[in-house]
Amino acid sequence: MIDAPELARSLRVRGVALAAAGGALRFFPADALSDAERADLAIHRDALLAVLAEDQARRERTMRAQAPEEGPVPFLMVTEGPHPPGHCASCGAALVPSERYRCGPCAWAAWTALAGVTSARDTP
Numbered sequence: 001m002i003d004a005p006e007l008a009r010s011l012r013v014r015g016v017a018l019a020a021a022g023g024a025l026r027f028f029p030a031d032a033l034s035d036a037e038r039a040d041l042a043i044h045r046d047a048l049l050a051v052l053a054e055d056q057a058r059r060e061r062t063m064r065a066q067a068p069e070e071g072p073v074p075f076l077m078v079t080e081g082p083h084p085p086g087h088c089a090s091c092g093a094a095l096v097p098s099e100r101y102r103c104g105p106c107a108w109a110a111w112t113a114l115a116g117v118t119s120a121r122d123t124p
């Protein structure tokens, strides 16, 4: 039987976005999974939520370490690039159709990492 990290990786490789939302698993596109895969998601729900939380925390730590306290912000990366077109510019994962430059987890991590950065225009 497939384990939670492998299930998450296999879905991502196929272009299925998997995310935690309010303690539930969400995936896109909605018709991307077979009934057997939906059953696997249900079996591994708690483990997948833990994998997603750990992965998100790693992205946020990596990006936060690159974010300055103020001033110009570099493009925040999770893994060294450049990454090829059609892949996340921050981590290199294949993008799904709803994603443009960064995958959903990296976009959220960048937003979180930059939440505390102040603009030079903000300082007196």
Ligand SMILES: [Zn+2]
Pocket (backbone or CB within 6 Å): 078, 088, 089, 090, 091, 092, 093, 102, 103, 104, 105, 106, 107
């Ligand atoms: Zn990414």
